[in-house]
Amino acid sequence: MSYAIYHPTVARLTYRGLLGRRRAAILFALPALLLVLCVAVRMLTGADDDTARTVLGGFAVATMVPLIGVIAGTGAIGPEIDDGSVVYLLSKPVPRPTVIVTKLLVAIGVSVTFSALPTLMAGFLLNGNSQNLAVAYALAAAVASVAYSAVFLLLGTVTRHAVIAGLVYALVWESLLGGLISGARTLSVKEWALAVAERTAADGAVSAQVGLPLAVTLLVVVPAAATWYAARRLRALTVAGEE
């Protein structure tokens, strides 16, 4: 069967829900923090590629992008399922894949706007895109946004503890274990995205732990599988009553 991949009403409800809730404040605060940090660094140390790498790789891609991914991905569906208002969305003859893909597109749009775009601006602020670092990290942020959105949207569909699970993945698995255990790096969205940045930036400017072919494959397969499974789960979503 073929489905529309986008339903404007679903999209409107999703982004208004995403940007209208209190946690949306983080969506604005994190990029603002990054940009303020960049201006301060640039004024204190001048343009420096190493500093740019530290800020873009260490804060933007490693911390800000996954956090915004968690908020956008889980926030695109989790709160509706938690409070039960998803009933109004699901008691309609709209194919579930359409609902999920629309929500995914909104989550990606929000993630890219609030993480990849600020990363690009930050790069230009830090070193004027020397060694193509700004573009490379922004591209990494963008592809990571897609993967995080899909994975966290699935989490938001299957568990009420999606935000916690997302934070554990983003902060514990990727940042902490990724630094200690090399195997964890292979299963890390951040490393896949850095593989894309490695190719985009000047030679040797960015280093990734995963090869580009594997990274690109996983960047395609993981979001696709997550989205397929989320649609499946949504179709059989149980809405518990008050009893």
Place this chain on the structure above:
Amino acid sequence: MTTLHLDNVSRWFGNVVAVNDISMSVGPGVTGLLGPNGAGKSTLINMMGGFLAPSTGTVTLDGTAVWRNEAVYRHIGIVPEREAMYDFLTGREFVRANAELHGLGDTEAQRALATVEMEYAQDRKISTYSKGMRQRVKMASALVHEPSVLLLDEPFNGMDPRQRMQLMDLLRTMGDEGRTVLFSSHILEEVEQLAAHIEVVVAGRHAASGDFRKIRRLMTDRPHRYLVRSSDDRALAAALIADPSTTGIEVDLKEGALRIQAVDFGRFTELLPRVARAHGIRLLTVSPSDESLESVFSYLVAA
């Protein structure tokens, strides 16, 4: 598409059985789903609305399975019990969104808002609505596509008497139009006023089904128990037991009272004061000891 069939439907959560082997058909007209709180009414409605899979058995709408089948929502409208409903939207935006999800537009949304008389507040945010207003907007959202089946979970909760009457009129009209309207309630009087046909659920079981008046009679004709204190308990007991409306009297020495079982409710309530006056006995306490809805229902289950 008008008749919902439940065939041997059970639903359990872990080792708690919420719905136990229920079979029923709900057809055109207004049907009341009556039962005490926690009886499994919401679980049943969730299964009828396709939001919960039966553990065993099937729920079908004119032969089509309801579970995992979003196409049925062309025919079904749902008014959930839960309060949450995109509170950041205005009433108009909310109903409009519901219409769009059905492939409809502003015309249908406005008509639904007019039906529930919510046009006056349609541009206010839902978060500012009272419970009754929310209930009516929920109702509008379920009516936009003029469904042939309407499922309402405790729709009268939180409504004031005027709103209640208005919603009853609306549901009655929809039933008269040949739509299938099923609403749940734990309040006997609500069901009595609206539904000729009722389904009674107690503790997950299908306790009774059919014409309201018949079931009401079962309910009022059941043995009633009273606790009575008077100035002369034994004399009163002797006088009462002579009448066929009384089937048993116990003199409870510890309580200093009579425990009376009556079978004919109407006759007994008329008899008691008359007998007391004739014998010069003063009645100090007359209290029904099993008037809770639960006891009424459990009597029905046994009947």
